[in-house]
Amino acid sequence: MGGNGESWRQRFASTALIIGFFLLWEACCWLFHISDIVLPKPSQIFTTLYLRAPALWPHTVQTLYTTLFGFVLGVIVGVALGVLVGSSKTAYDTAYPLLVGFSSIPKVAVVPIFVLWFGAGTVPAVLTSLVISIFPVVVNVATGLATTEPELEDVLKALGAKKSEVLWNVGLPRAMPYFFASLKVAVTLSFVGTVLSETVASNRGIGNVMMVASSNFDVPLVFAGLIILAILGVLLYLLFAALEWRLCGWAMRKTDLAAMG
């Protein structure tokens, strides 16, 4: 039960920090008479969020849908590539420079190319979200596989297991914690990709809303968009953290799980 109390205290501290952050922001705006056009007060942002909710909702759904679609595709491609790259030391060493090269390309630079190929709209947004979420997944899955203890593999090899059986029974489960760590990173990056693309070339989605709002000097609406993105990001992060806990609890036994035994 001690562990439980600890986690409540932790949650309370996190919430207090978030609320404190907004209060401080509000106070600064009042104290230094900051103009709404430069930095709106949180109270103003949340009022805008509340009043414009019916109009913002479809855009939120659009962004969420685009992001998840791109993210899921990115994860599928990422896992496939990761297994390929992590399957042998040679493949790992050979493919790494190319992977790093691809990941170093600023994704803003890719959006115009996608627009050129597929036209403005949802497709380039999905693709940007996909491209941006691939890299962390590939690297982590490949690292998880490549660092599997040879002793664990020997257990199966000595039994005459096929390569696919070793991968399925040892490699992949062993790479799971790495995989979930990468999902948490990838899903937040995915939002960045979508919004980037929506900002440049789309007439729907939160990115577009923010773009239009800032050209109208409707700064509170721009910030309302930011808040929505932050909330979505946190929610998806929590979703994957919870999944990770359920599926990879064995790798995080240091905290609560050990007490269960």
Add this chain to the structure above:
Amino acid sequence: MSAQDIDHPSPEAIVLATKPAVMPAPPAADAMRSKADLIDLEGVEVTYGRGAKALKALDTTTLEVRQGEFVALVGPSGCGKSTILKLVSGLLEPSTGVVIVGGREVAAKAVQVGMAFQNPTMLPWLSVRDNVMLPLKIVVPYKHQFRAKRKTEYRDKVEALLEQVGLGGFGDKYPWQLSGGMLQRASLCRALIHEPQLLLLDEPFGALDQFTREELWATLQDLWQTRKPTVLLVTHDLREAVYLSTRIVVLSARPGRVIDDTEIDFPRPRTIEMTFDPAFVGITQRLRGLIFNMRSQIGKA
């Protein structure tokens, strides 16, 4: 404390012990051996790496193991004992020579093998039961029915074996919830669950304390007597070797080769008390002398 004395004999004891000549194997045994060999290493050599960095781990070695024998491999560290196990399990290919297991080359997998290592190597994401059940998921006659039987027949089979080694009721635990000795028992179960003809043990008790180790000797002896697999045991502990095996093979320092081959015929079941018997102590001392001599030769070279 007398166990301690045996582990660290006085220098005089070693000088005395080195005197007896290598015990020749009886001719009758030789004839039998060629009939029912389960393992045959013929002129096997293993070299790791190439060119200037090449390291010869195992010098030309010929070794036969009969069906049903319990053979211990002893020798100084790095003499290629584990290399022999890897050869027999097919994890490693010889640089020259042939490894015949069950009448065919090892790659043919003619014989079902169970293996336990110095580290328990339990998969941390599986419960003890699922870890022990792993071979049934991989090995041929069992794997075809794995889905159908894993919650019934196979589960009972695992439970019975866990019970036999004193781990009854621990099936649902995860590896990190067990002590080192318990993990090593589970590891033995995993090596035996698919009823292999050949059991390969690579210093399975090396990391355990003296008392746990002695308990596990008895457990292993029981398992061997009830199931009668052929066993190849690599160990550093000479008392362990003499207590458990029917035959002890001594390897020289690297590059390893066989320098002594002794039959052990104390009656079974053997007990810990027997290990203090003068005849028993005599054998351990002689083996110790052989190994100690090799070490001092390396020191001079």
